[in-house]
Amino acid sequence: MHVHRYERWWMIFGVGMLIGFLALLAFAAVANSIVPPSGMEQIDPKLVAQTPPFNHPGLRRLSDGSYEAYYIAQVFAFDPPVLTIPQGAKVTFYVTSTDVVHGFFIPGTAVNMMVVPGWVNTQTHVFRRAGEYLLICHEYCGIGHQNMFGKIEVTRR
Amino acid sequence: MTGDLQVRAENRVVIAHIYTSTAAIALGAVFGVFQGFSRAGAVAAPSWFDYYRILTMHGVLMALVFTTFFITGLCLFVTYRAIPRERKLTIGWIGWLVMLVGTAMAAVEILAGNATVLYTFYAPLKASPWFYIGATILVLGTWVVAYEIFENVVYWRKTNPGKPVPLVVFCAAATFVMWIVATLGVVAEMVMLIPWAFGWVPTINVLLTRLFFWYFGHPLVYFWIMGAYIIWYNIIPTRYGGNTFSDGLTRLTFVMLILLSTPVGIHHEFMEPGISSAWKALFTVTTYGVAIPSFITAFAIFASFELAAIKQGRKGFIATVKSLPWSDPAFAGAGYGMLLFILGGFGGLVNASYGMDAVVHNTIWIVGHFHVTVGGPVALTFLGAAYWMIPRLTGRALWKPEWALMQTRLWFIGMLIMSFSMHFAGLLGAPRRTAEVSYQGAAVAQAWHPYMTVAAAGGVFLFLSILMFVAVALGTLLQNRKTEPMEAAFAVSATPPAATPAALQHLFRWGLIAFAFAVIVYAGPIGEIIRHPGYGVAGMRTW
């Protein structure tokens, strides 16, 4: 099959651009450890309220000065509804659902997870800016989905 | 030549498909414009017909009904016209009827409030089993249409040994080969969902249903895009006196689409637990791969424009663009669609990188993105093609062609307004699939509110545009001004089809290879889920 010269250049340009993008992604993944949230931990959705540490949802300070935040998503609220953390804190979120699929999204950050019953999803974020953040469920979960949100207050240091 | 009666009988089958699709987009637009206002906080849905029922109707009507009936109608039309023969139309009619029955079953359940699960019907939201059964029947109906098209390909090969299938029929058949491979995923999902919805099995593996959904959900988008490419490659060149750039390149593009459309779905699940990062990375690579046939298409389309312009003695980019028949509604639909597609394509490359996806996943950015790629290029190309098909199907002159042209322009402008503001609001974090997004006056929500208002205004343009489309489509029937029977001529390749490698002809073989390829790529993540199935979930009705 005859392939026109410009056509060949264009295809090389196209494929080259795609390879370039992929290389950038690989670089970002290695250099800045930007990887998608892939929680592999499982939990019985019927027993979330009894299973530590989800029996006491909320914030926990670790010995290295970072934090862990345990969240339960349930129609149509997050537990805890409000979280207060100091500016600059590094927080690892652990989220699970007791009923249907929910979302866990903090606008203005890259904290963005799907919350699937039976699984604990996890992501880490450093809150550099003080102020009030919104935490919203961004996956349709039922009739009260638009009311499912919480707050994260980052206090000035 | 086949008889006039034969052609008219065939036309009636196609008319049934095309007008069903017209009804779907008309009704879908009513829901769409309402959504815009609700999200802007200007109206609120009544409790007896809540926002999510409206959104389920919009998603199902637009994504599953309008597009599917248009593509089945288009592909039957090109097959019947490019392979004229005396034929029985029983299968053609059965296909339409089965699709219609399935659609009606699903629609009744949604309207009754028994299936407010949106068009993605994610478990463990548990709809009435009849909704899942209706959707399955709709899919099975498309398989009947696929059979009708394949039967004609086989007939051609028998009666024209050694001659390649006409290009336009090749494209149509390739679209349905891809569709069969893709819909196997949703059928597998239904096999899980239906017994569970009846209560015969107590729990369901949520991750597996989501994986099967996106195995189907992404190629669903490529099904629409292939429908638009059929028109761009085979019909649009006839509007400016041009040619399909290359027979071989077109067939190569469609074969690549068969191979690459399916093994990409997990890019919709980057934020999901239970699928490890390595598999997500693999699907990033395959996702970039599926952009290649679209690069080729961009080249081939512009090359075809340029060849036609040179024939008219014009040279250069501006002269070429100016030489195109922008005041012909059939061309304008596709032409404006292409412009939108270029904008949309860049957004797609962004989405596919998971660093960016973490910022925009499930925000209204995504909705802006697929309205500018699907609602724009695909829907507008289809509407334009309808202006070309309807006179050829009904034997009647188009009513108010100037409205048809105005319609394409309104759609283009409305889509730019709506989708740009959705992109901006999404970057600020406004979520999708949400009845209203004020969050009791939270500061971030106030920042995205103006964009939601502008998006609603864009929706009004789109709604008016659809009203004009429906007026022209129905007005043509009512006005009943008969024309001479019109031929459906398809574009001829600038290079002779004889130069096309024989390997590209074996459609069904490519289908099998595509399925094998999809199975191999999916074996990793599916294996992972089966090895760690986790807890079954009972499911519930939360609406």
Ligand code: HEM
């Ligand atoms: C009158 C024209 C249209 C308007 C005003 C419109 C408006 C909208 C709006 C505002 C949403 C977002 C709702 C939300 O996430 O809360 C939406 C969602 C959607 N639209 Fe459209 N749209 C139109 C045409 C189309 C067309 C032509 C298609 C496809 C062929 C389409 C497919 C979809 C899909 C698949 C969704 C997502 C539904 C979901 O998230 O479940 N729309 N539309």
Ligand SMILES: [Cu+2]
């Ligand atoms: Cu929700």
Ligand SMILES: [Cu+2]
């Ligand atoms: Cu996709």
